Amino acid sequence: xxxxxxxxxxxxxxxxxxxxxxxxxxxxxxxxxxxxxxxxxxxxxxxxxxxxxxxxxxxxxxxxxxxxxxxxxxxxxxxxxxxxxxxxxxxxxxxxxxxxxxxxxxxxxxxxxxxxxxxxxxxxx
Ligand SMILES: [Zn+2]
Ligand SMILES: [Zn+2]
Numbered sequence: 001x002x003x004x005x006x007x008x009x010x011x012x013x014x015x016x017x018x019x020x021x022x023x024x025x026x027x028x029x030x031x032x033x034x035x036x037x038x039x040x041x042x043x044x045x046x047x048x049x050x051x052x053x054x055x056x057x058x059x060x061x062x063x064x065x066x067x068x069x070x071x072x073x074x075x076x077x078x079x080x081x082x083x084x085x086x087x088x089x090x091x092x093x094x095x096x097x098x099x100x101x102x103x104x105x106x107x108x109x110x111x112x113x114x115x116x117x118x119x120x121x122x123x124x125x
Contacts, residue, residue: 033067 022030022045027038031047039045048054048068057073058065065071077083091098 035067035069 021042023038023040023042027036030036030045030050032049033047036045036047054068058068058071061071068074088098
């Protein structure tokens with residue numbers, strides 16, 4: 001008998017309650033850091049304070065920042081162009097060409113880093 005409930009990966013992809021797209025909600029309905037803006041895909045509509053690894057990092061800073069963008073590592077690690085080039089080179093060496101999963105790339109231009117990847121970089125600060 002087919003029992004999708006027994007497949008843990010299937011359960012991960014299946015929300016337990018019906019979700020309204022965040023693109024259709026005011027940003028204040030899901031952002032608690034006060035700095036988020038509505039992004040063009042649901043995947044990108046994530047508040048930094050929803051990511052436990054980021055919360056753990058910002059809690060390590062005295063006068064705990066209210067958003068990952070106020071973390072002292074955010075500028076040098078996530079915004080510095082040379083730091084980003086280096087990260088891209090390391091990524092390509094490990095995984096090959098960058099693919100932005102599920103995110104359309106306008107004009108086929110490589111965007112460098114998606115917001116989700118930037119969140120990942122803050123986790124690594
Ligand atoms: Zn936010
Ligand atoms: Zn934030």
